[in-house]
Amino acid sequence: MRRPFTALLTATAVLLTAACGSSSKTPAAGGAPATPDKVNVGVIAIVDVAPIYLGKQKGFFTKHNIDLTLTTAQGGAAIVPAVVSGQFQFGFSNVVSLLLANSNGLPLKIVCNGVASTGVPGNDYGAVVVKKDSQIKTAADLAGHTVAVNTLKNIGDTTTRAAVRKAGGDPTKVKFVEMPFPNMQAGLQSGQVDAIFVVEPFLTAALGAGGRILSSVYAEAAPNLTVAAYFASKQLVTSNPDLVKRFAEAMKESLAYADAHGDEVRSVLSAYTQIASDQAAKLILPKWPADVNKDSVQTLADLAKGDGVLTKPANLTDLLPSS
Amino acid sequence: MSRATPTEQGRPVPPALLGLIGLVSFAALLEIAPRIGLVPGRYVPPTSRIAVALADQASRSGFWRALVDTLRTWALGLLIAVVAGVAAGVAIGSVPALRAIASSTVEFLRPIPSVALIPLVVVLYGIGITSTVVLVVYASFWQVLVQVLHGVADVDPVARDTARSYRLGRRRQIVHLVWPTALPYVVTGVRLAASVALVLAITGELVIGSPGLGSAIAVAQASDAVPAMYALIVVTGLIGLLANLLTRAVERRVLAWHPAIRREEPA
Numbered sequence: 038m039r040r041p042f043t044a045l046l047t048a049t050a051v052l053l054t055a056a057c058g059s060s061s062k063t064p065a066a067g068g069a070p071a072t073p074d075k076v077n078v079g080v081i082a083i084v085d086v087a088p089i090y091l092g093k094q095k096g097f098f099t100k101h102n103i104d105l106t107l108t109t110a111q112g113g114a115a116i117v118p119a120v121v122s123g124q125f126q127f128g129f130s131n132v133v134s135l136l137l138a139n140s141n142g143l144p145l146k147i148v149c150n151g152v153a154s155t156g157v158p159g160n161d162y163g164a165v166v167v168k169k170d171s172q173i174k175t176a177a178d179l180a181g182h183t184v185a186v187n188t189l190k191n192i193g194d195t196t197t198r199a200a201v202r203k204a205g206g207d208p209t210k211v212k213f214v215e216m217p218f219p220n221m222q223a224g225l226q227s228g229q230v231d232a233i234f235v236v237e238p239f240l241t242a243a244l245g246a247g248g249r250i251l252s253s254v255y256a257e258a259a260p261n262l263t264v265a266a267y268f269a270s271k272q273l274v275t276s277n278p279d280l281v282k283r284f285a286e287a288m289k290e291s292l293a294y295a296d297a298h299g300d301e302v303r304s305v306l307s308a309y310t311q312i313a314s315d316q317a318a319k320l321i322l323p324k325w326p327a328d329v330n331k332d333s334v335q336t337l338a339d340l341a342k343g344d345g346v347l348t349k350p351a352n353l354t355d356l357l358p359s360s
Numbered sequence: 361m362s363r364a365t366p367t368e369q370g371r372p373v374p375p376a377l378l379g380l381i382g383l384v385s386f387a388a389l390l391e392i393a394p395r396i397g398l399v400p401g402r403y404v405p406p407t408s409r410i411a412v413a414l415a416d417q418a419s420r421s422g423f424w425r426a427l428v429d430t431l432r433t434w435a436l437g438l439l440i441a442v443v444a445g446v447a448a449g450v451a452i453g454s455v456p457a458l459r460a461i462a463s464s465t466v467e468f469l470r471p472i473p474s475v476a477l478i479p480l481v482v483v484l485y486g487i488g489i490t491s492t493v494v495l496v497v498y499a500s501f502w503q504v505l506v507q508v509l510h511g512v513a514d515v516d517p518v519a520r521d522t523a524r525s526y527r528l529g530r531r532r533q534i535v536h537l538v539w540p541t542a543l544p545y546v547v548t549g550v551r552l553a554a555s556v557a558l559v560l561a562i563t564g565e566l567v568i569g570s571p572g573l574g575s576a577i578a579v580a581q582a583s584d585a586v587p588a589m590y591a592l593i594v595v596t597g598l599i600g601l602l603a604n605l606l607t608r609a610v611e612r613r614v615l616a617w618h619p620a621i622r623r624e625e626p627a
Contacts, residue, residue: 079487082579108487111569111578115487124486219581223403238584246402311585 073104074280078267079116079125082109082310084162084237085152085265086129087302088325090309092291101283109309117143121270127284131265133192136338136351144271147358149285150292151265153324153333154255161253162323163236163264165197166243168225173232176252177206182231185216185224190346192264192337193234193254199340200257208344222246237320238312245319259336263329285358292325331357405587413587414594423576427595430561430572433489434603437496438557442550445501449508450534450542459509466505474499474560478567489571492564499560500553507549511542544618551607558603562596573599 076098080086089107092098098105110116113130117138120128129151130138138145155161165184167173173182179201186193198208216224221233222243232251235243244250255262267288274281295302303317312320334357341347387407394401405413417423452462474495481491515538523537565574573596580589 082582109569109575109579110487111567111575115482115569118483119486122486124488217581219584223400242584309579311580311583311588313585316584 073099073102074283075104075106076126076280076284077106077108077124079108079110079119079128081112081116081129084302084306084310084312084320085323086309087305088291088295089129089267089288091295091298091301091305092287094305094308095291095294097287097290097294098284101287103280103283103287107309117145120145120268123270123272126273126280127267127269129265129267131192132263132334132337133195133341133346135266135268135356136334136341136347137191139356140347140349140351145268145356146271146274147266147268147329147356148274148281149267149288149358150263150326150329151267153264153326153330154253154258154262155321155324156256156261158253158256159250160321161256162240162321163193163196163234163255164240164250164253165200165232165234166225166240166248167232167251169247169249171231171249171251173251175206176200176204176254176257179232179251180206180208180210183212183214183229185221185230185233186213187216187218187234189213189215195337195341195344195346196254196258196262197234197252198344199259200252200254203257204252222248237322238316240321241316241319258340259330259333261324261326261330262333262337263326264323266329289327292327296325329357403586405590409587410590410594413585414591417588417591417595423592426571426573426576429489429570430565430574430596430599433492433496433564433570433572434557434561434599437493437561438500438550438554440493441497441500441553441557442504444497445504445549445553446508446546449505450512450538452505453509453512453542454530454534454538459513466502466509470502470506475563475567478564482568487568487570491568492561492570492572495564496557496560500557503553503556504546504549507545507552508542511545512538514545515541544615547607547611547614551604551611554603554607555600558596558600 078089080089086107089105093105093107108125110119113128113134116125116128116130117134119125121143127148131151135145135147154163165176165179173179176197179197184194184197186197194213197213198211201208201211214230216230216233218235218239221230221235221239224230225233225243225248226246233243233248234254255264267284269281269284299322302322303314303320306312306317307314331353335353338347338351338353342350390404391407393399394404394406452458477495477498478491481494485491485494519537519541520533523533528536561572562574562577564570565572565576566578567574569575569578573592577589577592577596580586580592
């Protein structure tokens with residue numbers, strides 16, 4: 038009768054030994070040309086990072102002697118400290134979060150583009166959506182109404198204010214509330230909020246549930262807006278410029294490939310998200326240009342400063358890649 | 361207690377069957393409620409759709425990896441907590457002065473919810489599996505420690521005096537007197553710790569994003585995959601159920617000699 042108990046203990050011991058094995062894995066120091074550099078990148082499991090998954094599958098990183106590991110995190114708030122501490126060599130974050138980190142003196146540098154708006158109003162992957170029968174007809178009408186954004190004082194409210202201003206409304210009269218993307222549709226339907234700022238896959242879902250695009254705020258805020266970027270700690274940029282260069286090159290190839298192969302983007306989504314394939318087929322995909330649109334970053338910085346999202350000015354020469 | 365409930369015909373219905381009937385009714389209720397519009401099916405999908413999503417998950421390698429990660433975090437955290445809790449409990453509990461000194465500190469640290477330590481562990485240990493293990497250890501350690509302290513204090517004074525008159529050394533007192541007395545408490549502590557450890561393993565993964573079922577739930581949520589999300593939640597429930605069955609089986613084995621277990625009918 039003691040056998041099964043012993044077996045249980047053995048099984049636990051095996052599990053634990055395995056756990057020790059995987060946690061002792063540390064990235065090797067870069068520089069040796071013979072063995073590939075182990076690179077860990079912190080990403081968010083959303084449509085935006087499809088190129089890096091696709092690029093890994095296509096071998097673009099292996100070609101540049103990079104052994105790529107992708108780790109999903111819950112958001113930029115978790116990725117930034119992990120990049121600063123060196124747990125990740127690179128991270129993915131939206132531009133406003135990076136501007137905020139920069140203005141607070143965090144030593145970060147953008148190394149390559151992440152994702153951009155399509156620049157086409159009405160056909161962009163992020164938008165403010167209202168109910169079909171809503172009295173709100175243009176972005177200017179949002180004044181006096183409540184808009185749900187996933188994070189306050191970030192890219193959602195900054196670009197929405199820009200769209201309201203552009204349409205001739207008073208952005209200071211718009212009330213923003215914080216709400217996770219998955220809860221927004223319910224919030225809109227129950228009347229808790231009058232409009233929601235959503236990105237894919239929640240945009241397609243909101244439109245399917247009878248929503249109407251009020252304003253493609255990314256497209257309205259700046260032409261060809263760079264929404265997010267890959268970044269590294271300044272320490273890595275100065276200590277291992279060769280690795281940073283190779284990562285940026287592999288990334289550029291990945292971005293170009295993804296931009297040209299929408300069908301492969303839709304199918305790679307099933308590798309790291311749970312987006313259903315019928316829904317993946319309907320998504321409005323973003324643009325993945327090779328380079329950061331520096332003018333759009335400047336525009337975002339000015340908007341964020343003007344709205345009080347940034348309390349201190351950001352240093353763009355410090356944040357943006359030099360090339 | 362009789363182990364079967366008589367029906368109108370007088371034939372006994374085994375409790376396992378009754379349990380199954382309960383589960384099936386619950387599943388049927390969850391199937392019907394969204395279908396007749398009692399709850400919005402978009403957010404609360406019917407049981408059948410969750411079952412389909414569960415089958416789909418089982419065909420993904422990522423799901424099995426997440427399952428193993430969660431079990432590993434749970435087992436590792438629980439093991440550390442039990443070993444540390446028992447060692448600390450016996451050490452503190454056997455020395456009355458130490459016990460008096462430690463009690464206020466224990467009562468201060470114990471009620472701190474592990475979840476409140478998330479910002480701290482993320483800063484200290486990053487967003488990997490270590491952070492979640494630390495949370496699991498912190499939460500389940502106190503469950504074990506407090507039980508062990510009670511157990512050690514429960515030693516029969518007559519037995520203690522007898523051991524003293526026979527001049528049993530400290531080590532032999534612990535082995536022959538303290539440990540058998542404390543064992544039922546230890547086992548209870550382990551059982552409580554096992555469920556707390558699972559709660560914290562899932563919470564850590566969900567909030568911090570360390571690999572496991574918790575982060576898989578977060579990914580499903582971010583992908584607007586509502587049935588998949590519920591399917592993963594069902595899996596965490598099943599793990600909890602299995603963990604409880606497992607610890608109860610261990611309890612029956614380890615305490616086979618104890619009057620409280622001996623009195624029970626064999627399973």
